[in-house]
Amino acid sequence: xxxxxxxxxxxxxxxxxxxxxxxxxxxxxxxxxxxxxxxxxxxxxxxxxxxxxxxxxxxxxxxxxxxxxxxxxxxxxxxxxxxxxxxxxxxxxxxxxxxxxxxxxxxxxxxxxxxxxxxxxxxxxxxxxxxxxxxxxxxxxxxxxxxxxxxxxxxxxxxxxxxxxxxxxxxxxxxxxxxxxxxxxxxxxxxxxxxxxxxxxxxxxxxxxxxxxxxxxxxxxxxxxxxxxxxxxxxxxxxxxxxxxxxxxxxxxxxxxxxxxxxxxxxxxxxxxxxxxxxxxxxxxxxxxxxxxxxxxxxxxxxxxxxxxxxxxxxxxxxxxxxxxxxxxxxxxxxxxxxxxxxxxxxxxxxxxxxxxxxxxxxxxxxxxxxxxxxxxxxxxxxxxxxxxxxxxxxxxxxxxxxxxxxxxxxxxxxxxxxxxxxxxxxxxxxxxxxxxxxxxxxxxxxxxxxxxxxxxxxxxxxxxxxxxxxxxxxxxxxxxxxxxxxxxxxxxxxxxxxxxxxxxxxxxxxxxxxxxxxxxxxxxxxxxxxxxxxxxxxxxxxxxxxxxxxxxxxxxxxxxxxxxxxxxxxxxxxxxxxxxxxxxxxxxxxxxxxxxxxxxxxxxxxxxxxxxxxxxxxxxxxxxxxxxxxxxxxxxxxxxxxxxxxxxxxxxxxxxxxxxxxxx
Numbered sequence: 001x002x003x004x005x006x007x008x009x010x011x012x013x014x015x016x017x018x019x020x021x022x023x024x025x026x027x028x029x030x031x032x033x034x035x036x037x038x039x040x041x042x043x044x045x046x047x048x049x050x051x052x053x054x055x056x057x058x059x060x061x062x063x064x065x066x067x068x069x070x071x072x073x074x075x076x077x078x079x080x081x082x083x084x085x086x087x088x089x090x091x092x093x094x095x096x097x098x099x100x101x102x103x104x105x106x107x108x109x110x111x112x113x114x115x116x117x118x119x120x121x122x123x124x125x126x127x128x129x130x131x132x133x134x135x136x137x138x139x140x141x142x143x144x145x146x147x148x149x150x151x152x153x154x155x156x157x158x159x160x161x162x163x164x165x166x167x168x169x170x171x172x173x174x175x176x177x178x179x180x181x182x183x184x185x186x187x188x189x190x191x192x193x194x195x196x197x198x199x200x201x202x203x204x205x206x207x208x209x210x211x212x213x214x215x216x217x218x219x220x221x222x223x224x225x226x227x228x229x230x231x232x233x234x235x236x237x238x239x240x241x242x243x244x245x246x247x248x249x250x251x252x253x254x255x256x257x258x259x260x261x262x263x264x265x266x267x268x269x270x271x272x273x274x275x276x277x278x279x280x281x282x283x284x285x286x287x288x289x290x291x292x293x294x295x296x297x298x299x300x301x302x303x304x305x306x307x308x309x310x311x312x313x314x315x316x317x318x319x320x321x322x323x324x325x326x327x328x329x330x331x332x333x334x335x336x337x338x339x340x341x342x343x344x345x346x347x348x349x350x351x352x353x354x355x356x357x358x359x360x361x362x363x364x365x366x367x368x369x370x371x372x373x374x375x376x377x378x379x380x381x382x383x384x385x386x387x388x389x390x391x392x393x394x395x396x397x398x399x400x401x402x403x404x405x406x407x408x409x410x411x412x413x414x415x416x417x418x419x420x421x422x423x424x425x426x427x428x429x430x431x432x433x434x435x436x437x438x439x440x441x442x443x444x445x446x447x448x449x450x451x452x453x454x455x456x457x458x459x460x461x462x463x464x465x466x467x468x469x470x471x472x473x474x475x476x477x478x479x480x481x482x483x484x485x486x487x488x489x490x491x492x493x494x495x496x497x498x499x500x501x502x503x504x505x506x507x508x509x510x511x512x513x514x515x516x517x518x519x520x521x522x523x524x525x526x527x528x529x530x531x532x533x534x535x536x537x538x539x540x541x542x543x544x545x546x547x548x549x550x551x552x553x554x555x556x557x558x559x560x561x562x563x564x565x566x567x568x569x570x571x572x573x574x575x576x577x578x579x580x581x582x583x584x585x586x587x588x589x590x591x592x593x594x595x596x597x598x599x600x601x602x603x604x605x606x607x608x609x610x611x612x613x614x615x616x617x618x619x620x621x622x623x624x625x626x627x628x629x630x631x632x633x634x635x636x637x638x639x640x641x642x643x644x645x646x647x648x649x650x651x652x653x654x655x656x657x658x659x660x661x662x663x664x665x
Contacts, residue, residue, distance in 0.1 A: 014105075014107065024061075027061055028056070028061070034055075105169075105257070107258075108182070108183055109171060109172075109173065109183055109184075110171075110172045110173075110183050110184045110189070110256070110257070110258070111169055111170065111171055111172065111256075111257040112146075112169075112170045112171075112172055112219055112222070112254060112255070112256060112257075113167060113168070113169055113170075113254070113255040113256075113257060114144070114167070114168045114170060114196065114219070114252060114253075114254055115166070115167045115168075115252060115253045115254075115255070116142060116153065116164045116165065116166045116167070116168075116250060116251070116252055117165065117251040117252060117253060118161065118162070118163060118164055118165060118250075118251055119140075119161060119162040119163075119164050119248050119249060119250050119251070120160070120161045120248065120249050120251070121160070121161075121246065121248050121249045122158070122159065122160050122161070122162060122247065122248035123160065123248075124247070125158045125159050125160050125162075126160045128157075128158055128159050128160065131157045136205045137157050137158070137205060138157070138158040138202060138203065138204045138205060139155035139156060139157055139158060139202070139203050140155065140156055140157075140158055140162050140164060140200060140201070140202055140212070141153055141154075141155045141156075141200075141201050141203065141377075142164055142166065142198060142199070142200055142201075142250075143198070143199040143200075143201065143373065143377045144168055144170075144196060144197065144198055144199075145196070145197040145199075145373050145516065145518040146170045146194065146195075146196045146197070146516075147170070147171075147172070147173070147192075147194050147516070148518075148519055149170055149171065150518055150519065150521055151168045152377075153166040154166065155203065158202060162248075164250065170196070172184050172189060172192065185260075186223055186260050186262060186263065186264050189220065189223055190220060190223060190264060190268070190269065190272055191272075192220075193276055193512045194516050195216040195217055195218055195219070195516070196216070196217040196219055197214070197215075197216055197217075197371075197373050197515060197516065197518070198213075198214070198215045198216075198217055198234070198236075198250075199211070199213070199214050199215075199373055199374050199377045200212040200213045200214075200215075200236060200247070200248075201377050201378060206610075206613075207608065207610060209377075209378045209379055209380065210378070211239050211317060211370070211374055211377075211378045212236070212238070212239070212247050212248075213236035213237060213238060213239060213247045213248070214239060214317050214318055214371060214373075214374045215234060215236050215237070216515070217232075217234060217252075218273065219254055220269055220272075220273070221254070221266075221269060222254040222255070222256050223256075223260065223263065223264045223269060224263055224264050224265060224266045224268075224269055225256075225263065226263055227259065228255060228256040228257070228258075228259030228260060228263075229253060229254065229255045229256070230253070230254050231251070231252070231253045231254075232251075232252050232253075232254065233249055233250070233251055233252075234249065234250045234251075234252055235249055236248050236249065236250060237318070239317040239318065239368070239374075240317060240319070240355050240366060240368050241366060243317070243318050243319035244319070276512045277512070279511075279512075280511040280512050280513050283504050283505050283510065283511055284505055284511065284513070286504070287323065287501060287504060287505045290497075290498070290501045291312050291313075291323075291497075291501075294495075294497055295310075295312070297495070298310070298473055298475065298495050301475045301495065302475065302477070304477070304479075305473075305475060308461075308463040308464075308473070308474060308479050309405050309406055309407065309413065309461065309462075309463030309464070309479075310405070310463045310464045310473045310474075311324055311405050311463070311464060312324065312471070314327065314367065314369040314384070315367055315368060315369065316368070316369055316370065316371055316515075317368055317369075317370050317371065317374050320513070322369075322513075322514075323471075323502070323505055323506055324369075324403070324405075324466050324471070325466050325467065325468060325469065325470070325471055325502050325506040326505065326506040326514055327369055327384075327388040328388050328391050328392050328395070328403060328466070328467050328468040329372075329392050329395075329468055329508065329517045330392065330395045330396050330468060331372075331389075331392035331393050331395070331396045331517065331520075332396040333393060333396065333520050333647065334519075334520070336520050336522060336647040337393065337520075337646075337647065339397070340393070340394050340397045340399060341434070341436075341575055341576055341577065342575050343390065343393040343394065343397065344390055344394075344429055344431070344434040344436070345434045345574055345575045345646070345652075346393075346646045346647060346650055347386050347389050347390040347393070347431050347434070348386070348430075348431065348432055348433050348434040349607055349646055349650040349651065349652055350375070350376075350379060350380055350381065350385075350386060350389075350648075350650055351379060351380030351381075351607060352380065352381075352382070352383065352386070352432055353380045353381060353382065354366075354382050355367070355368035355382060368382065369382075369384045369385065369388070370382075370385050371515040372388075372389065372392075372515070372517065372518055373515065373518045375389065376518065376520075376521075376648050379648065379649050379650065383414055383415050383416075383431065383432060384415045386431035386432055387403045387404075387415040387416055387417050387431045388403055388415075389431070390417050390429060390431040391403045391417045391467060392468075394417065394419060394429070395467065395468065399419045400419060400420045400421075401417055401418070401419045401467060402417070402418050402419075402420075402465040402466060402467045402470070403415055403416075403417055403418075403465065403466055403467065404416050404417065404418050404428070404459075404462050404464075404465050405462070405463050405464050405465070405466075406459055406460065406461045406462035406463055406479070406481065407459070407460050407461045408458055408459060408460060409458065409460060411460070414459065415431075416428055416429065416430050416431060416459065417429040417430075417431055418439075418465060418486070420486065420488075424487075425438065426438070426439035426486045427439070428457050428459065430457075430458075434574060434575075436577065437455075437456055437457035438456075439455075439457070439481070439486070440453035440455075441453075441482065441483065441484060441485055442455075442482045442483055455481070455482045457481070459481045460480065460481060461479040461480055461481060462474055462479055462481050462484055463479060465488075468506060468507070469499055469502055469503055469506070469507070470488075470496065470497070470499060470502065471496065471497040471502055472488055472494040472495065472496045472497070473494065473495045474493075474494060475492070475493065475494065475495045476493045476494075520647045520648065521647060521648055522647060523645035523646060523647060523648075523649075523650075523651075524645075524648070524649045525609075525643060525645040525649070525651055526645070527642075527643045527644060527645045530609055530643040530645070530651070531641045531642055531643045532641075533609075534609050534611055534614075534641045534643065534653070534655075535639060535640065535641040537611035537612075538611055538614070538615060538639050538641065538655065539555065539639060541611060541612070541615045542615075542628055542637065542639065542657075545615075545619075545628060545629075546628070546629065549629060551629070551631065553637060554635065554636055554637065555636070555637055555638065556592075556636040556637065556638050556660065557638075558592060559589075559592050559593075559636065559638035559658060559660065560638040560639060560640050560658075561640070562585070562588045562589060562592050562638075563601070563638060563639075563640035563656045563658060564640055564642065565581055565584060565585045565588065566581075566582075566585045566601075566603065566656060567603065567640060567641075567642040567654040567656055568581070568642065569581040569582060569585065570603060570605070570654055571642070571644050571652055571654060574652070589601075592660075593660045594660075596662055596663060597634070597660050597661060597662050597663065598660065598661055598662075598663050599658065599659075599660045600623075600626070600627050600630070600658060600659050600660075601627075601656055601657070601658040602618070602621065602623050602624040602627050602656065602657045602658070603654060603655070603656040604617070604618055604621070604624070604654075604655050604656075605652065605653070605654055605655075606653040606654075606655065607650075607651070607652070607653070608651075608653065609643060609651060609653050614653070614655060618655070618657065624657055627657045627658065627659045628657060630659045630661060632661035632662065633661060633662040634661060634662045635659060635660075635661040636659065636660050636661070637657075637658070637659050638656075638657070638658040638659065638660075639655070639656070639657050639658070640655070640656050640658075641653065641654070641655050642654045
């Protein structure tokens with residue numbers, strides 16, 4: 001069997017790297033010296049190649065080489081549905097956790113193989129019982145992000161020593177123009193300060209997620225290892241109020257492929273890390289000095305400014321104070337989201353959860369703004385997380401977007417998003433619901449009988465607005481939203497921070513303390529399969545529920561299918577704000593329901609696809625209970641499910657229960 005030239009060179013490179021990793025040259029020199037010294041008879045004038053090979057075999061060198069080389073049958077790309085590509089995939093999520101995927105390694109590129117070798121000292125789970133086979137239990141999942149590549153581990157049962165055994169192949173690519181295909185050398189890799197962001201998520205038996213830890217791993221210690229391999233024990237700290245408490249320890253090994261021909265000394269790496277920390281600390285110190293001076297000037301403008309909600313810094317999940325502008329970046333979703341309104345719909349599908357407070361103090365809410373990766377992996381967060389993500393996506397779509405900090409009714413602190421049009425129109429975007437509101441300012445100097453616009457938005461006051469490169473505080477006489485003007489160029493109404501000062505600590509790459517921006521991943525659900533599965537489970541639950549009431553169940557499959565258009569129209573309305581297709585649905589229902597029969601329908605929306613939870617929620621509505629428990633003559637039931645998949649693990653689930661029966665007076 002002959003190999004094409006590029007495959008042959010790739011195979012040679014792999015074997016060469018393997019031999020270097022085994023230090024084969026050193027072993028051969030040792031055997032050669034020993035053979036010449038001990039095994040060569042005085043009568044021999046030279047050592048033959050056969051004698052030397054026998055000496056290598058006798059000492060097990062050849063066996064060691066062959067033992068570590070594994071050859072397997074290659075599955076053609078066409079069978080896997082893959083297209084030939086000169087570049088390996090940079091990020092993906094393994095949708096089938098039981099099937100190992102092969103990846104193409106480019107011999108001209110450098111890779112970091114990060115291996116998780118298990119966890120220990122997760123003391124919160126010290127008394128966790130061993131899960132029985134088939135039992136649903138709490139699980140740990142580890143998520144990684146490194147230079148635009150995202151991966152996650154298989155879920156493993158929670159335990160004091162969780163069996164997290166996983167390997168991740170991370171590509172270390174250069175970023176210079178035209179350098180993307182060149183292999184990164186030691187000096188280049190030393191200058192790459194991007195950490196590996198690790199996020200550990202706990203998922204309980206009811207699929208509720210909890211953020212356990214968020215850790216930034218500096219991988220560059222491997223650059224000083226002669227073998228290209230090093231082991232580390234990563235101490236994971238808790239989050240929020242427990243950010244100083246150890247959550248557990250992960251044992252890891254780092255391998256560099258191919259190994260470096262010349263390694264760096266540990267002192268060089270330590271010096272580089274120290275210089276980066278000093279540079280970051282100095283930038284943050286200068287910004288803090290500037291922010292204090294800016295704040296004093298803002299308070300001197302008018303006395304009322306002291307009570308306005310102006311937020312310059314916010315704590316992340318690790319308890320680190322960061323400028324609020326650093327939580328917003330320009331985020332492009334590629335082909336995953338098609339429009340700003342679809343982006344707003346996606347963000348609204350991520351769950352709302354306020355950071356818990358131990359003991360319930362402080363009004364039951366602790367401030368915690370999450371890094372984007374932690375928010376996406378947990379699949380839920382507070383209103384600040386939703387607003388910063390939506391603002392980042394709207395900036396990616398080319399809009400002039402800002403995060404607004406203010407209050408709702410009852411003086412509850414809240415954040416939302418605002419966009420400014422080229423015609424000066426102001427639009428508010430509620431990130432929790434995807435609702436949009438047009439802002440029309442009320443003129444306080446207008447005559448009493450003059451018509452004034454009535455605000456439809458739920459916002460009462462606004463203290464400041466910000467995005468990735470601007471921070472402006474409201475210094476108008478009143479901070480009431482309906483009275484505000486949003487002319488940011490008017491310095492008597494809005495006091496702006498220096499764009500240069502904001503950029504010094506918030507622009508990408510400005511400091512090493514900024515978490516890198518992860519890309520969005522595609523949907524983790526297959527919509528058609530998820531819809532069919534949930535519909536079958538709901539049908540079973542309806543049949544069992546009616547059986548308990550002594551009622552038979554007859555399904556009308558045609559009526560179930562007719563309900564599809566209504567569910568599609570509901571989701572389209574949530575995405576675009578416009579209703580369409582209602583006339584066709586009503587006409588189809590009239591044709592499907594005979595004369596003298598009554599039709600009843602009940603649509604409901606969920607953010608999950610758990611059939612039992614959904615059915616229990618539906619039965620709490622008297623309208624749905626009336627349909628499911630319908631009694632009468634010639635009763636026919638219908639149920640239709642539509643799952644709409646969005647990026648990450650977000651989904652919109654629409655369910656409609658319906659019945660038709662002969663009206664009997």
